[in-house]
Amino acid sequence: MQTATRRDPATPADRTATEAPVHVVPRARADSGSSEDVPSPLKTLCSTCHLKDLCLPCGLTGSDVQRLDSLMFARRRVKEGQALYHEGEKFQFIYAVRSGTFKSVLTLKDGREQVTGFQMAGELMGLDGLAAGKHASAAIALEDAEICAIPYGHLSELASVSPDLQHVISRLMSREIVREHSLMMLLGSMNAEERLAAFLLNISQRMKARGYSASEFHLRMSRAEIGSYLGMKLETVSRTFSAFQQQRLLEVDKKHVRIVDLDGLTHAFEMRVQ
Amino acid sequence: MQTATRRDPATPADRTATEAPVHVVPRARADSGSSEDVPSPLKTLCSTCHLKDLCLPCGLTGSDVQRLDSLMFARRRVKEGQALYHEGEKFQFIYAVRSGTFKSVLTLKDGREQVTGFQMAGELMGLDGLAAGKHASAAIALEDAEICAIPYGHLSELASVSPDLQHVISRLMSREIVREHSLMMLLGSMNAEERLAAFLLNISQRMKARGYSASEFHLRMSRAEIGSYLGMKLETVSRTFSAFQQQRLLEVDKKHVRIVDLDGLTHAFEMRVQ
């Protein structure tokens, strides 16, 4: 279990309770174990959400955001280790992360797993389900999390009367394609150090975009999950962390990472094998 | 050069001239070297296209297809080795392959290339450009090819009055995401034999969907391009082809491939390392 880690200078989850401007979660639901089956009756308004500049409404004008408000997205809590949706499950919603971190995983018939992404606050999940009408991957919470469930049918109705909204959705899907391109680049033509450097720099940027420190953060995922995502074994991930530490690029203590030499790390990422 | 290869039982390019039902390419243009800079004045109607069940109009009803017809997509020839668009180029069109084969490539600053996909007749290219308004990859013709240039602005105008069309476009983008998921699976957790087997089975299915033999086909891409796509070196691709041949799964003669034992190949694809 990786809950409630102490002394964390930049933990999204810790800040959520005080930052979330939309309603207050009733005590009764907060600790309910069965809260992941039925969407919570709590509703969320995009217009007052602290994530509106990162999430779906990003770039939309007032009238479009108000249209989104009319959908009153249901909020839902997902406990650490639990699935928001499973591979093969019927596609009805896309999900926006409100707090916490998720991993998206594919499973091969023989049980081999591939982590295809990590999602943080403000990021969308489930867009892969549109293709076949069922989710192509599973989404698992890496810590206690909260999401907005966005009914895709309603969203696309709304998009049909608002070209701007439609454009935002299309751009988000395109961004997902581009993101996967760069991961393919990584998996196809980088060595272990480049992969881990690229990963850490990416996390760093995303933390920064969320108002947290870009140089010091807590990883929510295990070495094995990082390894799966980066196409390497957990031991190699661990060794590469140690190597970076010896090169004075990082200070690592379990899941706590401090980037000591950003330029050096960037250089490791571009370490062309000349 | 890999043009006009002899004795090819299933070559899309060879058949295009007789199959293409839409207009006839005037002699003058057919051999013009400068035809890839300016969209050809030739226009294409989806409703009469022999690819309509594979391509954009797939699943649409008559009225929506007629709306697509009204856009009169420009046709354009691209010669082998030439780029349909470059990385970083302004995004204005998405492209549908009419005939020929393309590769999509990303280039790293140090010159390393990653092939992110191969596109055949009826498949769309360029959807990754939407995210940032410029193409995130380049598209290079692997043989003389013909495409439809679909102006994205017009298409999305059309989509705003036709929910079905919008849904088709969204589904195609989602399909691209799913496709990249499985490539990540491949790059992240498969060995050389599994990768090549997966690749060949995928090509086989796509050939079949286009009315060609699923068991015998011509590869339009080089060993180096296959290697880049699959995250391995060209020598390893070559050796793996040889290994499959020795295992009596394939018969390989340069770019001509005959699948002898489909089940065996499928099994190699699922070769769990027990």
Added chain:
DNA sequence: CGATTCCTTGAGGCATCTCAAGGCAAGTGG
């Protein structure tokens, strides 16, 4: 017909994997 490109194959090297042992922190139960 030489130049070029692409493919195949061999031999040796190396990055990463595999297997194994041990440490640390947190949780559990007596």
Added chain:
DNA sequence: CCACTTGCCTTGAGATGCCTCAAGGAATCG
């Protein structure tokens, strides 16, 4: 409160799959 378990991480040593380098063959082209 302590012994024990469990999960995760680190590190070492040896194995190996793929890469690198190199040579040679076959087809194509000007």
